[in-house]
Amino acid sequence: MADVKFMKGNEALAEAAIRAGMHAYFGYPITPQSEVIEYLAREEPKHKYVLLQAESEVASINMVYGAAGAGARVMTSTSSPGYSLMQEGVSYIACAELPCVLYNAQRGGPGLGTIQASQADYFQAVKGGGHGDYRLIVLAPNSVQEMVDHTVLAFDLADKYCNPALILADGATGQMMEKVTLPDPKEWRPTEDSRSEKPWATMGKTDDRERNIISSLYIESNDMEQKNHKLQAKYAEIEANEVRYEEYKLNDAEIVITAFGLSSRIAKKVVDIAREQGIKMGLLRPITLWPFPKDRFDKLAADPKVKFFISLEMSVGQMIEDVKLVVSGRKPVHFYGRTGGIIPTSEEVLNEVKKHI
Amino acid sequence: MKEGYKVIYKKPSLLLDKRMHYCPGCMHSTVHKLLMEVVEELGIQNETIGVCPVGCSVFAYDYMNIDMQEAAHGRAAAIATAIKRVLPSKYVFSYQGDGDLAAIGTAETLHACNRGEKFLFIFINNGIYGMTGGQMAPTTLEGQVTATTPYGRDVTKVGWPLKMAEMVSTLPGVAYAERLSCWTPASARKAKQSLLKAFEIQKQGLGTVFLEFASNCPSGWKCSPVKSLEWIKDQMLPYYPLGVYKDVTKKD
Numbered sequence: 001m002a003d004v005k006f007m008k009g010n011e012a013l014a015e016a017a018i019r020a021g022m023h024a025y026f027g028y029p030i031t032p033q034s035e036v037i038e039y040l041a042r043e044e045p046k047h048k049y050v051l052l053q054a055e056s057e058v059a060s061i062n063m064v065y066g067a068a069g070a071g072a073r074v075m076t077s078t079s080s081p082g083y084s085l086m087q088e089g090v091s092y093i094a095c096a097e098l099p100c101v102l103y104n105a106q107r108g109g110p111g112l113g114t115i116q117a118s119q120a121d122y123f124q125a126v127k128g129g130g131h132g133d134y135r136l137i138v139l140a141p142n143s144v145q146e147m148v149d150h151t152v153l154a155f156d157l158a159d160k161y162c163n164p165a166l167i168l169a170d171g172a173t174g175q176m177m178e179k180v181t182l183p184d185p186k187e188w189r190p191t192e193d194s195r196s197e198k199p200w201a202t203m204g205k206t207d208d209r210e211r212n213i214i215s216s217l218y219i220e221s222n223d224m225e226q227k228n229h230k231l232q233a234k235y236a237e238i239e240a241n242e243v244r245y246e247e248y249k250l251n252d253a254e255i256v257i258t259a260f261g262l263s264s265r266i267a268k269k270v271v272d273i274a275r276e277q278g279i280k281m282g283l284l285r286p287i288t289l290w291p292f293p294k295d296r297f298d299k300l301a302a303d304p305k306v307k308f309f310i311s312l313e314m315s316v317g318q319m320i321e322d323v324k325l326v327v328s329g330r331k332p333v334h335f336y337g338r339t340g341g342i343i344p345t346s347e348e349v350l351n352e353v354k355k356h357i
Numbered sequence: 358m359k360e361g362y363k364v365i366y367k368k369p370s371l372l373l374d375k376r377m378h379y380c381p382g383c384m385h386s387t388v389h390k391l392l393m394e395v396v397e398e399l400g401i402q403n404e405t406i407g408v409c410p411v412g413c414s415v416f417a418y419d420y421m422n423i424d425m426q427e428a429a430h431g432r433a434a435a436i437a438t439a440i441k442r443v444l445p446s447k448y449v450f451s452y453q454g455d456g457d458l459a460a461i462g463t464a465e466t467l468h469a470c471n472r473g474e475k476f477l478f479i480f481i482n483n484g485i486y487g488m489t490g491g492q493m494a495p496t497t498l499e500g501q502v503t504a505t506t507p508y509g510r511d512v513t514k515v516g517w518p519l520k521m522a523e524m525v526s527t528l529p530g531v532a533y534a535e536r537l538s539c540w541t542p543a544s545a546r547k548a549k550q551s552l553l554k555a556f557e558i559q560k561q562g563l564g565t566v567f568l569e570f571a572s573n574c575p576s577g578w579k580c581s582p583v584k585s586l587e588w589i590k591d592q593m594l595p596y597y598p599l600g601v602y603k604d605v606t607k608k609d
Contacts, residue, residue, distance in 0.1 A: 024443050050442045054435070055468040062432035062465070066439030069426045070406070074439075092429050191443045202424035202440070204403045204447050213418045215427035 003182040009147045010035035010174040012182075013077070013103060013167070016151035018043060021186035022101075023072035024050035026063035028082060031115045032171035033105035036077040048188055057082040061089030068098035069214035071201030072191040073155055077103035079171065080121055081112060083129075090164060091130030095216035095227070097234075099158035101151065102136070103167040105174040108341040116341020117172035119261060122318035125168045126290040133228055135235045137165040137242065138289040140260040144178035146287075152183055159197075161238055168289060170262050170314065172343065244287035245296055249275065253282030255353060256300050258323055259312040260286050262343070267312050269346045274353065281353070289319070297326040308332040308356055312349055315339060332356070369393040371402055371422045378416055382582020384572040385414050385481060387539040388548070392450075392479065393421055395552040405448040406440050408433045410462075412454035413487040431462025434469040437476045448559055449476035455494040456486050459519050463495075466525070473530025473564040477555045480521060483572040484593065491577035495519045498596055503577070518596065522569040526602035532564030534602040538571040540589045544599075554606075563605055571597050 007015070014036045017025065027037045037053060044051050050067070054060040060076045067074040078086065083104040093100060106121045108114035125138045137157050139150040147169060154165035192203055202212045218224035246264075249271055250256065259267040264285040274281040284300065286293050300306050308331055311320035317335045324333045336352040338344045358364070371393040379385045396405050402423055409417035411430035418425035428436045433451035441449040458466050458480050466478070485503055486492040492505040496518050500509040510518075526534040533555065539545040548570070555566040571593045573585035580588065 024439065026439065050439075052438070052442065055464050058432070059435040059465050059468065062429060062435035063439035065429070065432075066408070066426060066436030067443045069436070070440045070443050072439075072443040074443075088429055089432070202406050202426055203444060204406060205422070205424050206403060211418075211422055212424045213427065214425070215418065217415065217427050 005180055005182060006177055007144060007180050008035060008175060008177050009144045009169065010105065011039045012144045012180050013147045013151050013174075014039040014043075015182060016148040017075050017101070017155070018047055018049065019183050019185040020152045020155040021073055021188050022049050022075055022155070023191045024067045024074045025076065026052050026054050026060040026067070026074070027076050027078065028054050028057045028060050030079045030082045032107060032117075033077050033079050033103065033174050035174070036103065048190075057085040058089065061086035061093070064100045065089055065093050065096070065098060068093065068100045069096065069202055070191060071194050071198040071203050073159070075101040075103065077105070079105045080107045080109050080118070083121065083124070087130035090136070091132050091134060092216045093164050094130070094134035094136065095132065095231070096214050097162040098164070098214065099162050100164050101154045101158055101167065102164055103169070106168065106170040108339060114341045115171060117170040117262060117343065118314050118339065118341060119170055119263060120315035120318065120339065121168065122289065122313070122315060125166055126292070126322070134231060135163075135238070135290055137161065137163055137238060138168050139165065140168050140287060140289050141173060142261050142264045142285070143173070144176065144180045147173065148180055148182060157242065161234060163234065163238070168261070171341070173262050239291040242288060243291045243293050243295070245293040246285040246287060247296070248283040248285070250282035250284060250300070252280055252305065254280040254305055254307045255357075256282055256284055256306055256309045257312055257353070258284045258286070258309060258319070260289060260319060263312045263314050266344055266346055266349060270349045270353065273346055273350055279353070279357070286319070292322050294326050297323060301327040301330045306331055308334060310334040310336060310353055310356065312344065313337045314343065369397045371397045373420050373422050375419055377420060379413065380576045382573065382575045382585060383413070384483070384539050384570065387545055388479065388481065388570055388572075389417065389420055391539070391545065391549045391552055395549060395556060396423065399553070399556055401448055401556070404446070405450070406444070408437045408440070408449070408451040410451070410453040410457035412457050414452055414454060414481065415488070417452055431457050431460070432465055433457060434462060434465040434474070434478070438469050438472070438474045441474060441476045448556055450479055451476065452479045453481070454487070455480070455482045455484065455496040459495040459521050466521070467528070470525045470528045470565045470567065471530050473532070475559055475562050475564065477559055477566045478568065480567065480569040481572045482521070482569055482597065483574040483577070484518070485574050485577040487574045487577045496521070498592060520597065522567060522602050525565070525567045530564050531567055531603055532558050532605045534567040536569045536571060536597060536599050536602070538589060538594070538599060540571070540573070540586045558606065571599065
């Protein structure tokens with residue numbers, strides 16, 4: 001029988017991580033996602049994972065580096081200002097090619113900002129965040145169910161590509177409660193049991209191999225460039241294989257609204273209301289923010305039926321830049337957004353859409 | 358072996374045959390050698406994971422034939438914490454300089470000690486930033502001239518040199534804290550005994566072990582290797598006394 005529960009997004013994510021066979025979690029409390037570490041602390045006696053409340057996000061992300069380098073399935077979670085603090089470590093992890101899962105429950109910024117939901121960390125998530133040429137696999141759940149599904153997926157993708165995977169949600173998706181179907185728990189094995197799957201990990205040398213070194217240091221220019229070529233080849237493979245998106249009523253759409261995460265739920269409602277009023281509207285929701293669903297946007301931009309795009313975001317407009325890059329001037333790309341933790345209503349979005357008809 | 362000769366000394370096999378990048382006379386090479394001797398003698402090459410820092414010993418992994426991780430500046434203690442937590446049966450050490458351990462990474466150092474993380478800190482305190490060209494360290498002595506204290510360290514402006522071994526010895530999580538040096542052959546031999554003890558304490562899981570080495574920097578101090586050893590004796594040791602600051606294995 002399916003394991004169906006009524007759960008808060010943050011707690012569902014934590015439960016999914018346990019069921020995904022997580023070995024270790026390191027984190028520092030920050031609103032609006034502290035339920036993750038609280039849930040893991042409550043559940044800890046029943047399981048074998050390592051749980052540690054670190055002294056800072058800087059420490060957390062470096063603990064993630066250490067545990068991932070030692071072969072563990074490891075996760076941290078935080079919210080916007082905390083995620084900013086982690087960026088140096090994320091860059092090191094990306095360069096050292098260590099698999100790990102990161103969760104950012106976005107809150108309004110810049111600065112200390114607000115603890116209300118936001119989507120203004122899109123640039124940080126998909127354009128780098130830290131220094132250097134690197135990419136994260138970025139998943140954008142829009143429901144408690146997807147918080148669970150994406151957590152499991154994030155662990156698998158991270159392991160598959162030896163790359164950090166970021167779940168980019170927001171304070172509201174983390175806080176809201178919904179019905180959720182939980183996956184069957186994966187059999188938990190100690191970190192050392194994954195020696196054969198992670199032959200690069202520093203679990204202690206064995207006589208049949210050279211020592212393993214986890215490092216992001218390439219002091220010779222040629223070595224650094226070669227490393228970058230290797231990373232770019234991996235990123236190209238991820239772009240070819242891992243694009244995910246959802247489309248809704250796009251077949252005959254003349255207006256394409258695009259949104260990710262929480263705002264995509266509003267966008268979907270806007271599509272339904274618009275359709276009732278005879279406006280042919282459809283939704284394209286990127287599920288992976290990186291890799292970005294470029295091909296699908298490209299097809300829509302080339303479709304003569306499509307008159308314009310509108311990007312709905314809880315920011316002043318960040319994803320819209322990627323939409324514009326693909327559309328490349330072939331169609332107008334409009335924008336509607338709210339910030340400061342204000343969630344746009346379907347009515348105000350529809351009014352904005354109508355301005356452009 | 359020529360007849361009539363016998364081996365009385367050789368470098369540990371775990372110290373790789375790679376030309377070291379350290380400056381002539383630098384004590385890093387001595388501590389590397391002692392560390393690998395100890396790992397070799399204990400037969401724990403396959404059980405030991407090291408973490409190296411950002412600083413002069415950033416390439417320590419090039420010389421030690423064990424699994425190692427290279428940390429971001431100041432974060433070796435966080436990384437060592439995680440490795441030890443997910444692989445509790447392994448021996449883990451972090452190898453850090455004074456900028457790494459006592460400036461940018463002070464929080465990680467103190468919290469790892471305070472949690473009693475069961476790994477070994479090897480702290481090389483030479484009172485200066487060697488790699489970046491001889492700037493002030495948190496452990497630079499009062500009045501000491503460096504690139505960023507050209508008129509000598511003014512403690513009223515930039516604070517006093519940190520005594521890390523003494524500081525961490527106040528924390529309940531720390532099982533053993535000692536300040537050592539390798540400025541004479543006798544002190545180096547003594548240091549090796551402390552390293553052996555450190556691994557034994559880790560085996561028993563008694564808590565954090567903190568070994569601070571009063572070390573030298575002929576390049577940064579702008580003197581000959583021999584003079585640098587004299588400087589340790591005359592300048593450093595009066596402020597940074599050698600000795601055991603905490604030892605939970607000793608019953609009072």
